[in-house]
Amino acid sequence: MIRDRKAEDLESKGLYRRAAARWAEVMMLADGDKELANKIM
Numbered sequence: 001m002i003r004d005r006k007a008e009d010l011e012s013k014g015l016y017r018r019a020a021a022r023w024a025e026v027m028m029l030a031d032g033d034k035e036l037a038n039k040i041m
Contacts, residue, residue, distance in 0.1 A: 002026065 004026050010019035 004022060007019045007022040010022060
């Protein structure tokens with residue numbers, strides 16, 4: 001499972017649009033499944 005502290009903090013504050021944008025950025029920065037696994041924060 002991918003975790004991103006910033007996105008999760010935004011979600012906990014109810015800032016769902018910002019969190020979704022952050023998740024999209026995390027996914028776009030990863031080149032593949034292995035890199036996604038390495039981006040767990």
